[in-house]
Amino acid sequence: MKALLVGADRLGNIPQVLTEYGISILRHVSGRDPSAQRAERGMPAGTELLILFTDFLGHNVMRGYREAAKRQGLRVVACRRSTCSLRGALDASELCSRALAK
DSSP states (O other): OEEEEESOSOOTTHHHHHHHTTOEEEEEEOSOSHHHHHSOOOOOTTOOEEEEEGGGOOHHHHHHHHHHHHHHTOEEEEEOSSHHHHHHHHHHHTOSHHHHHO
16 A cells, blocks of 8 residues: 655654555655645545644645545545554554454
């Protein structure tokens, strides 16, 4: 599954956690840059999942990406930027093979 990650300046250990769930990072947008806040929020081709890191993201940016994902019928996971929060959100969403295997 390929994901667009929005929020967070640095990902730290998040790529390893996503790999455990069978998710690859298609693109990462920090969302902090003013040009990113005003830009049209389109999803890159091949995106299957949108992950929003809510503690590093403004409401307008988050709403724009959620609406873009909804228009394209993409799944959305929102959580804080920590590996524990990400694992909890992925497990709760039951989107990924690791979550389904539990």
